[in-house]
Amino acid sequence: MRVTELNMVNSFLNSVSASRAKIDKLNLQISTQKKINMMSDDPTGGASVLRLKGKLNDNAQYQTNITLASAMMTTTADSLNAASDVFVRLKESLTRASSASQPSDFNSFAGDVQQMFQELLNITNTSFNGKFIFGGTQTKDQPFTFDAATNTVAMNPNGTSGSIKLDVAPQTQEQTNISGNEAFSGDAALNAVLSAYKALSSGTQPSAAVQQSITDAMDRLMTVSVKTGTTLNRLDTFQTQLESQSTSLQSIMSKVQDTDIAQAIVELQHQQTILDTSLKIGAQVIPKTLVDFI
Amino acid sequence: MAGLSQIFETARRSLFAQRDAMGVTSHNIANAGTAGYTRQRAELTTTMPLPDRIGLLGTGVEMSSVSRLREKFIDTQYRTTSQQLNNASMQSRIFSQIEAVVNEPSDTGLQSMMQGFSKAWQSLAATPEDMGARQNVLQSASTLSNGMQQIYNGLSQLKGDLKAEISANVDKVNSLAREIADFNEKIIAATNSKMSANDLMDSRDQKIDELSTVVNIRATQDSKGGINISVGGVSIVNQTDTIPLELKDNATSLSVQTESSGNPTQITGGSLGGLLQQNNTTIPGYQSSLDQLGQSIMDSVNAVHSAGYGLKTHASDPAAPTGTPFFSSYANGVLTVNSALIDNPNLIAASSTGAAGDNGQANTIANVFDVPAMNGGAVSMNQFYTAFVSRIGADSKSASNEEQNQQLILTQVENQRNSFSGVSLDEEMANMIKYQRAYDASAKLVKTVDDMMNTIIQMV
Structure with missing residues (x-):
């Protein structure tokens, strides 16, 4: 083959510019620490990066939701415990009152019971983060009010039922509230306490039906407390799973995207x-x- | 038998021939670095022999012509490759611009804005009573809309730039065609008067090479020495005449046709081919994908949102409002948030029952991008977007691979061309010495014949 000066100059220039192009690309990969800087660097790898980013983002959101759900459930559990305590004290007072014989004796218990009723009313109207936690989905309206005119507890006319759920894992939602219906059978528990107070203050023993209602309310609170506890445990488990998933997602993403x-x-x-x-x-x-x- | 004067004449011719050949060598050396220069060769031939009593007697040498060492086949190959290369490199260049517009994978691309939108709905699901969460949803929707618009407008802007470049390319084709026709005129005239037009041909070939970077051309040589050029099936240079081309705007696409009769060209190669391909097919294709995505976002979000309930601010308010769309329209990359919601964020329907604390709709909308709603329920919007971005990457990569391949081929062809037509200084030096020695010897011969003549004259 006839080799001219132009041949030599051109092949020299070609090899030099090819080397420079490779050096430039490596330089970019090292300085950005990423081997996929544009989709065309690796279209399938780039698509994986997008998918992984989506998953990581979801994961972070689930963790935020779990933190919120845990806070809600912890407040709920604390309130339920406080309510249980009140009922234990109430039961004690009623037991002691049952041995009384004079109407005036009953009267002396009425003050305590009224106190307890107030405490319970406050607990059922607990609000957290601007939400009435026992209002079901009616979080903006106070669930229970004492109506002095009728001398009864009135419940929010829209009810106190409904569950609030948040995403905690893909296609998995977790309940973040215990409704007033679930915890206190609506206004039944409060009205039972109120009836007990009314009976005592009028100097009579609360009826067997009222006593039964109070026992039922205590049992119900127990069941719901257990449910709250298991929910909190589940949330913890989800949190741990999400954290470990996040770590492994990040390491996969690093493998796809980062420069060695x-x-x-x-x-x-x-x-x-x-x-x-x-x-x-x-x-x-x-x-x-x-x-x-x- | 040759007479002394005839020998003298032969020596004189040789002197002239070697001098002329040295001239060609000098021209070659002078143009060793000139772009487009084709090496020339002095064709030295023996002159017409004279009949003598012992037969035909040689009368010396003359430079009969100066030939141009050019291979037409390599030229054709060069131009075919060059138009493919320039098509691919133009497309690759535009693809990198498209990739910059789409800006993925990054933390500021459309994907992160879609995620931001979902996130805002998740936050609203956590606190549906909260005005701040509602404002946040509106904010994220407008960010999403801006992101979409940015890509769409970026592509439209790019199309606008391409149009200007296409127009400049058409002008370049016309002016190159004019120059080629002018060269044709000069070359035909030179050929007619039996003059060498080697250097003009070099310039013309260079212009044709340049034309092949812009469009796919066919060059055919005619018997008179002119080269006729056609572009995409339409003749644009016919000997000394040119048929100018013009750009035609067909609203959705651009095409190139002859100015005089509107004859359409099929431009598939060169930078102009790449530009037209991007402008007429690639970019509109991406925009239509974006339209599908935008439309689907609007439809899916609205379907859920319209079925939900807004927030009652007071228990005494009338029943929570329902049936409000979230986005009022989508067109050309612009997702418009329903202005009623901006005026009253309480209309944002987070609730599926009307209860203030219910978050059914908010939860559903937060996950709406993962629901297979596009391509007849086959893919989710997230998947569609990932596929869209990945397709741009793959298209871009294949254009740049094509560019690299064609560059390799062109380097090969260029090497062949330089090997055949390029000046080799070694060769020219060798020739120089050859001609110099021959010149020296011829001069010696003149001197010798002169001496011989002198001898004869002395005899008298």
């Missing part, structure tokens, strides 16, 4: 050597012609 710095630097060194060699050879070969010898 050591490998990139070795490669860079290699390309630099190639470039040096090309330049040296070019510098030696190109200037030589027959002119130098005649």
Whole structure:
């Protein structure tokens, strides 16, 4: 083959610019620490990055939701415990009152019971984060009010039922509230306490039906407390799972997206050597012609 | 038998021929670095022999012509490759611009805005009574809308830039066609008067090469020395005439046709081919995908939102409002949030029952991008977007691969061309010495014949 100066100059330029292009690409990969800087660097890898980012984002959101749900449920559990305590004290008072015989004796218990009723009313109207936690989904309206006119407890006319759920895992929701219906059978528990107070203050023993209602309310509170506890445990488990998932998602993403710095630097060194060699050879070969010898 | 004067004449011719050949060598050396230069060769031939009593007797040498060492086949190959290369490299360049517009994978791309929208609905689900969470939803919707618009407008803007570039390319084709026709005129005239037009041909070939970077061309040589050019099936240079092209705007696409008769061209190669392909097919395709996504976001969110209930601020308020769409319209990348919601964020329907604390609709909308709603229920919006972005990446990568391949081929062809037509200084030096020696010897011959003549004259 006939080799002219242009051939030599062009192949020299081609090899130098090819080396420079590779060095430039490696440089970008090292400085951004990412091997996928544009989708065209690796279209399938880039799609994985997008999918993983979506999953990580969901994961973070689930964790936020769990924190919120836990806070709600913890407040609920505390309130339920406080309510249970009141009922224990109430039961004690009623037991002691049952041994009384004089109407005036009953009267002396009435004050205590009224106190307890107030406490219970406050507990059932607990609000957290601007929500009445026992209002079911009617979180903006006070669930229970004492109506002095009728001397009864009135419940929010829209009810106190409904569950509030938040996403805690893909396709999984967890209840974040215990409704007034569930915890206190609506206004039944409060009205039972109120009836007991009315009976005592009028000097009579609360009826068997009222006593039964109070026992039922206590049992109900017990059941609901257990349910709250298991929900809290479940939330904890979800949280742990999400954290470990997040770690593994991040490590997968890093594998897809991040530059292997050591490998990139070795490669860079290699390309630099190639470039040096090309330049040296070019510098030696190109200037030589027959002119130098005649 | 040759007479002394005839020998003298032969020596003189040789002197002239070697001098002329040295001239060609000098021209070659001078143009060793000139772009588009084709090496020339002095064609030295023996002159017409004279009949003598012992037969035909040689009369010396002359430079009969200067030939141009050019391979037409390599030229055709060069131009075919060059138009493919320039098509691919133009497309690759535009693809990188598209990728910059789409800006993925990043923390500021449309995906993160879609995630932001979902996140805002999740927060609303956690506190549906909260005005702040409602404002946040509106904010995230407007960010999402802006993100969408940015991509859509970025692509439209790019199309606008491409149109200007297409127009400049058409002008370039016309001016190159004019130059080629001018060269044709000069070359035909030179050929007619039996003059060498080698350097003009080099310039013309260079213009044709340049034209092949812009469009797919067919160059055919005619018997008179002119080269006729056609672009995408339409003749644009016919000997010394040109048929100018113009850009035609067909509302949704651009095409190139002849100015005089509106004859359409099929431009598939060169930078102009790449530009037209991007402008007429690729970018509108991406915009239509974006339209599908935007439409689907609006439809899916609205379907859930319209079935939900807004927030009653007071227990005494009338029943919670329902049936309000979240987005009022989608067109050309613009997702418009229903202005009624901006005026009264309580209309945002987070609740599925009308209760203030219910978050059924908010939960559903937060997950709406994961519901398979597109392509006839086959893919979710998240999947659609990922596939969309991934397709741009793959298209871009294949264009840049094509560019690299064609570059390799072109380098090969260019090497072949330089190998055949390029000036080799070694060769020219060798020729120089050859001609110099021949010149020296011829001069010596003149001197010798002169001496011989002198001898004869002395005899008298």
